[in-house]
Amino acid sequence: MTQKITDLATLRRTIESWRAAGETIAFIPTMGALHAGHLALVEEGKKHATRTVVSIFVNPTQFGPNEDFNRYPRTLDADLAALASAGADAAWVPDVATMYPDGPKSTLHFCGTLTETLEGAIRPGHFDGVATIVARLFEQVTPDFAIFGEKDYQQLLLIKRLVKELDLKIKIIGLPTLRESDGLALSSRNRYLSPEERKKAVKLNQVLRHTVFAIRDGREQGAVEKAVQLLLDGGFDKVDYIALRDAETLEPATKPPARLLAAAWLGNTRLIDNFPV
Numbered sequence: 001m002t003q004k005i006t007d008l009a010t011l012r013r014t015i016e017s018w019r020a021a022g023e024t025i026a027f028i029p030t031m032g033a034l035h036a037g038h039l040a041l042v043e044e045g046k047k048h049a050t051r052t053v054v055s056i057f058v059n060p061t062q063f064g065p066n067e068d069f070n071r072y073p074r075t076l077d078a079d080l081a082a083l084a085s086a087g088a089d090a091a092w093v094p095d096v097a098t099m100y101p102d103g104p105k106s107t108l109h110f111c112g113t114l115t116e117t118l119e120g121a122i123r124p125g126h127f128d129g130v131a132t133i134v135a136r137l138f139e140q141v142t143p144d145f146a147i148f149g150e151k152d153y154q155q156l157l158l159i160k161r162l163v164k165e166l167d168l169k170i171k172i173i174g175l176p177t178l179r180e181s182d183g184l185a186l187s188s189r190n191r192y193l194s195p196e197e198r199k200k201a202v203k204l205n206q207v208l209r210h211t212v213f214a215i216r217d218g219r220e221q222g223a224v225e226k227a228v229q230l231l232l233d234g235g236f237d238k239v240d241y242i243a244l245r246d247a248e249t250l251e252p253a254t255k256p257p258a259r260l261l262a263a264a265w266l267g268n269t270r271l272i273d274n275f276p277v
């Protein structure tokens with residue numbers, strides 16, 4: 001049974017009762033429209049703590065004005081059923097007024113390359129929204145562990161920095177990206193893809209994998225530019241970036257060890273992915 005909790009008083013009471021019994025808490029923040037990637041995070045959480053809490057909240061402050069906040073998939077009943085099968089103890093499902101009593105507004109900002117490059121450059125304010133909501137969720141849930149996916153690699157680095165700078169006693173655990181059998185990273189946004197676009201989407205992970213091999217073999221010269229062209233030739237409409245970056249700082253890198261990160265558009269759908277190099 002997964003307890004659905006929609007008000008802060010019940011959440012706090014539930015957590016206090018667990019704490020009184022000496023239990024530990026793993027927390028998995030999500031925006032819902034859950035898939036196997038999210039459930040893998042729940043499985044991981046269960047390995048570390050005696051209780052798992054999953055939040056489901058489509059956070060308005062991390063969406064830009066022209067982004068997909070309104071059409072973001074909301075599938076609460078299916079999500080709760082999936083969490084029950086996965087054995088999550090509680091689903092924390094607050095509304096916007098609970099999370100933002102004074103209206104949706106970001107109050108945290110982290111400066112520097114980590115937040116200002118790649119997703120941060122293309123989606124201004126996105127990471128302010130992420131930092132604000134995650135800090136608030138951490139304060140409410142008070143977890144011992146929090147589990148995030150490497151799918152959102154830059155976000156994972158930001159959360160590690162947030163925990164370090166705010167000196168929170170939370171261990172952040174990052175999990176590798178779960179993929180479809182053809183390699184497409186699982187994502188709530190994949191359901192936007194038409195069957196035609198879904199076929200083309202596989203190119204993203206294929207091209208990135210090839211590029212990783214090229215860089216590993218010392219053929220990094222022109223590899224990223226070639227990857228961009230391959231995606232466009234493969235039917236992607238626009239490539240926001242493909243970038244080889246230091247895996248910790250996201251400063252530009254030219255050699256391994258590094259991370260290859262990409263964001264690209266198929267019609268109205270923006271896909272992101274990344275691989276270790």
Ligand code: AMP
Pocket residue numbers: 029030031032037038040041147148149150151152175176177178179185186187188
């Ligand atoms: P979201 O609901 O998309 O904001 O994602 C919630 C959490 O699930 C984040 O930590 C994501 O990185 C993680 N996540 C999303 N997709 C995947 C995936 N395919 N594999 C592993 N984790 C994922």
